[in-house]
Amino acid sequence: MPATLMRCPLLLGRQPVTALRHSFSSSRMRRVRKAAGGGGQGPPPAYGGLLLDAGGTLLQLxxxxxxxxxxxxxxxxxxxxxxxxxxxxxxxxxxxxxxxxxxxxxxxxxxxxxxxxxxxxxxxxxxxxxxxxxxxxxxWRLPGGAYRTLRDLKDAGVKLAVVSNFDTRLRKLLKDLNVSHMFDAIVVSSEVGYEKPAPEIFKIALDQIGVEARNAVHVGDDETADKAGANAIGLKCWLWGEDVKKFSEIQHQIVAKGSR
Known part of the structure; x- marks a missing residue:
């Protein structure tokens, strides 16, 4: 219950507590859906899938x-x-x-x-x-706004995947940082036997989230491993630090441009 209501019992007398809870819950969901562009309201996002590099992009030292x-x-x-x-x-x-x-x-x-x-x-x-x-x-740390962007994109129906050249520590790191549950797929090179820029690792991720390359975008920080690798199978790539510098920009490119 919001602190303002607890401090002001007169407000509680104007309508049942259950109604207030429902009102605040519904209001919050509308704001989230509006921010994400999802929830069945408005046009679909520009991309149905987002693939993310881990080290240097989603995971910062x-x-x-x-x-x-x-x-x-x-x-x-x-x-x-x-x-x-x-x-x-x-x-x-x-x-x-x-x-x-x-x-x-x-x-x-x-x-x-x-x-x-x-x-x-x-x-x-x-x-x-x-x-x-x-x-x-x-x-490690997440870039500013990363968690909120992942949550909002997921709420908008965008499928999320990590595609990383990493060892077996990655899954634990994503869990430690409380984001592993956000992803529909976590594809690690040491597990699948392919490293970016090999096309196979991107294809595995796309297959796992059920999205075609033309309807997805990859974000990573390496010109060869990420951009060249993704582009080779028709997957668009935004370089972290150049094409996009904040996770809010990723969200804007996916959600806002989908409304045009």
């Missing part, structure tokens, strides 16, 4: 990776500057990977190389501490 590597590494003798660590981190990611997938299962083989290249430290205990740090939701 709570603090810079170089800062984390340096802080956790000090007890293990890591004295490299954050600039040095970041350069090594980028080198590890840009180097050719001899296997089919970077992220196989829990991704530890690949991440051991990344941590060692970035810090020059091969201590197993240090690696495990870094690995476990990123296995918890506290290490």
């Amino acid at each position: 709570a603090q810079p990776v170089a800062e984390t590597y340096a802080t956790l590494g000090r007890p293990y003798g890591v004295m490299k500057s954050e600039k040095y660590i970041m350069e090594g981190f980028k080198r590890a990611f840009s180097a050719p990977w001899p296997k089919t997938l970077r992220y196989q299962g829990d991704g530890r083989p690949f991440w051991r190389i990344v941590v060692a290249e970035a810090t020059d430290c091969t201590n197993s205990n240090y690696f495990e501490e870094v690995y476990q740090y990123y296995a918890h939701g506290d290490a």
